[in-house]
Amino acid sequence: AAGVIQSPRHLIKEKRETATLKCYPIPRHDTVYWYQQGPGQDPQFLISFYEKMQSDKGSIPDRFSAQQFSDYHSELNMSSLELGDSALYFCASSLVQRTDTQYFGPGTRLTVL
Amino acid sequence: GENVEQHPSTLSVQEGDSAVIKCTYSDSASNYFPWYKQELGKGPQLIIDIRSNVGEKKDQRIAVTLNKTAKHFSLHITETQPEDSAVYFCAASPGSNYQLIWGAGTKLIIKP
Numbered sequence: 001a002a003g004v005i006q007s008p009r010h011l012i013k014e015k016r017e018t019a020t021l022k023c024y025p026i027p028r029h030d031t032v033y034w035y036q037q038g039p040g041q042d043p044q045f046l047i048s049f050y051e052k053m054q055s056d057k058g059s060i061p062d063r064f065s066a067q068q069f070s071d072y073h074s075e076l077n078m079s080s081l082e083l084g085d086s087a088l089y090f091c092a093s094s095l096v097q098r099t100d101t102q103y104f105g106p107g108t109r110l111t112v113l
Numbered sequence: 114g115e116n117v118e119q120h121p122s123t124l125s126v127q128e129g130d131s132a133v134i135k136c137t138y139s140d141s142a143s144n145y146f147p148w149y150k151q152e153l154g155k156g157p158q159l160i161i162d163i164r165s166n167v168g169e170k171k172d173q174r175i176a177v178t179l180n181k182t183a184k185h186f187s188l189h190i191t192e193t194q195p196e197d198s199a200v201y202f203c204a205a206s207p208g209s210n211y212q213l214i215w216g217a218g219t220k221l222i223i224k225p
Binding site (some may be wrong): 004040042043045048056058090101102103104105106107109 | 145147149154155156157158159162202212213215216217218
């Protein structure tokens with residue numbers, strides 16, 4: 001079965017640079033969630049989109065923004081990167097009728113030097 | 114808001130024995146409780162979930178029980194195998210939105 005695809009899988013950036021993470025949800029899934037996971041931590045919810053509109057917002061810094069496109073893929077844009085932004089970033093997708101059942105992608109490991 | 118507590122933080126069991134991980138939640142309106150397994154460097158994998166209208170659900174060696182009155186739910190893994198070694202997260206969905214509120218995770222170690 002098709003799963004959530006994330007790219008890139010690994011990303012290394014310098015402080016103050018920008019980064020763009022991409023997420024391709026499971027086919028026919030219309031809701032996308034972004035999470036940040038630090039070492040030894042549980043995933044922290046950042047933001048979610050349903051039908052290309054922001055549906056919920058969590059602890060996403062103002063330096064970050066995200067959007068969902070017409071093909072339902074989503075991009076997380078991160079600017080003015082800080083050392084503390086180094087983490088695993090996961091995207092999850094769900095079908096609106098079962099919106100609380102979220103399926104996670106493999107993640108993008110972001111390292112900020 | 115909802116708060117989920119998970120215990121223990123680390124659990125070491127002998128291969129073939131059973132493992133039990135427990136979670137409590139605070140918001141009585143929560144109605145969906147998934148369990149995720151996360152292996153090192155990988156994304157969380159949904160292994161089983163339960164909704165508030167059900168008391169128990171089983172899938173082969175994995176079972177989840179829910180006590181709505183006490184506001185706790187548990188993951189049971191029987192006949193543990195080395196590949197069960199991972200971090201397990203419980204979560205709760207408050208129902209007012211579709212955010213998942215996560216427990217802190219349990220590192221399960223299966224000793225050969």
